[in-house]
Amino acid sequence: MTEPLDAAHSRETSVLSASSSSSPLSSQSQQPDKPLSGVTVLDLTRLLPGPLAGLRLAEMGARVIKIEDKGAGDYAREMMLGDDESPPSAFWRLLNRGKTVDRLDLKSDADRKAFLEHVAHADVLLEGFRPGVMARLGFGYEVLASVRPSLVMASISGYGQQGLMAQAAGHDINYIGYAGVLDQLCDAGDAPIVPNFQIGDLYGGAQAAVQEVLAALVAAQRTGRGRWLDISMTHEVFRSNIVPAVAMHRQGHVSRAGKDLLNGGVPCYQVYRTKDGRYMAVGALELKFWESLCDVLGRDDWKARHWALGQEVGGDDALALRAELMAVFAGATQADWVARFADADCCVTPVLRLEEAMMHPLFAQLRGALLP
Numbered sequence: 001m002t003e004p005l006d007a008a009h010s011r012e013t014s015v016l017s018a019s020s021s022s023s024p025l026s027s028q029s030q031q032p033d034k035p036l037s038g039v040t041v042l043d044l045t046r047l048l049p050g051p052l053a054g055l056r057l058a059e060m061g062a063r064v065i066k067i068e069d070k071g072a073g074d075y076a077r078e079m080m081l082g083d084d085e086s087p088p089s090a091f092w093r094l095l096n097r098g099k100t101v102d103r104l105d106l107k108s109d110a111d112r113k114a115f116l117e118h119v120a121h122a123d124v125l126l127e128g129f130r131p132g133v134m135a136r137l138g139f140g141y142e143v144l145a146s147v148r149p150s151l152v153m154a155s156i157s158g159y160g161q162q163g164l165m166a167q168a169a170g171h172d173i174n175y176i177g178y179a180g181v182l183d184q185l186c187d188a189g190d191a192p193i194v195p196n197f198q199i200g201d202l203y204g205g206a207q208a209a210v211q212e213v214l215a216a217l218v219a220a221q222r223t224g225r226g227r228w229l230d231i232s233m234t235h236e237v238f239r240s241n242i243v244p245a246v247a248m249h250r251q252g253h254v255s256r257a258g259k260d261l262l263n264g265g266v267p268c269y270q271v272y273r274t275k276d277g278r279y280m281a282v283g284a285l286e287l288k289f290w291e292s293l294c295d296v297l298g299r300d301d302w303k304a305r306h307w308a309l310g311q312e313v314g315g316d317d318a319l320a321l322r323a324e325l326m327a328v329f330a331g332a333t334q335a336d337w338v339a340r341f342a343d344a345d346c347c348v349t350p351v352l353r354l355e356e357a358m359m360h361p362l363f364a365q366l367r368g369a370l371l372p
Contacts, residue, residue, distance in 0.1 A: 034061020045128035046074040049205025051095035064099040093372035141228040151226040152216040160232035175200035179238035186257040204233035265314035267322040278334035283347035292346035
């Protein structure tokens with residue numbers, strides 16, 4: 001089933017880099033007091049959504065066996081490599097720490113047998129192939145359940161296992177585009193941005209899969225029967241359009257950028273540019289927070305200009321006050337504003353770059369999560 005560690009297409013155990021081997025995350029799957037200790041997960045997925053789901057399960061104590069083919073394996077191995085970096089990439093290492101990797105050719109009789117041996121002892125199987133691929137390989141859920149009746153199989157796809165778009169190709173930007181989410185991520189000119197945070201992959205794929213897998217595991221432990229989970233990233237994101245849906249039901253359509261309570265239509269919930277070209281996030285949505293902000297700025301005359309007191313969301317006064325606040329925040333640096341608001345209870349915080357967030361004391365115990 002496996003080859004020696006120095007052979008081609010070998011099993012890779014304890015996938016931990018030197019930089020992460022001493023971090024809490026690197027050893028979580030080995031700790032017996034974790035909630036998923038004793039649970040075995042087979043991870044057949046590639047790229048981001050499925051591998052992240054597997055990682056989250058590993059962090060909760062599961063033993064995760066990542067199964068890759070004997071060719072290129074997971075495409076993430078070669079993606080986003082540095083100029084002088086050799087595979088596997090930081091992208092792959094970040095997502096697969098703590099997993100055991102077994103390279104199998106699922107079209108080979110010997111490796112197919114080895115795979116079914118894994119299945120016989122597994123509690124969860126994650127797969128992200130196009131709908132129908134597992135069945136064509138001879139490993140549809142019915143086959144796997146005959147080997148392991150309690151198996152929970154999660155199939156993560158762009159558009160679901162059934163329907164007109166089941167076989168359509170897509171990536172995160174396509175999923176959130178269809179789901180009505182990308183349309184809400186607009187700049188001041190009402191044009192969609194391209195976010196560097198993969199909402200469909202991370203939330204619709206990874207997090208939704210983890211959530212449903214955990215629920216299915218509870219049922220399997222209670223009944224002895226597993227189930228097949230259909231995780232459609234597009235559908236998962238679509239059903240979380242809560243705030244835009246409120247606007248649609250209220251007025252018949254979603255609000256455009258700068259026209260609603262949480263998308264820039266009020267000055268108390270906005271991002272403001274500072275003197276040094278950085279930004280402050282103002283979340284003084286409740287009146288008490290807005291009043292505290294006004295105290296810090298020495299502007300008692302602004303306290304009554306709040307949506308809770310009748311200011312029209314997206315209206316003339318809201319836009320005028322937003323312009324006044326823009327001028328105020330532009331008068332000092334981000335560091336100055338951080339210092340001024342440090343002891344104020346009003347939800348005004350800096351917009352940090354990731355390299356700054358990595359060094360912030362808030363994340364001191366979690367930095368290892370982003371160290372490959």
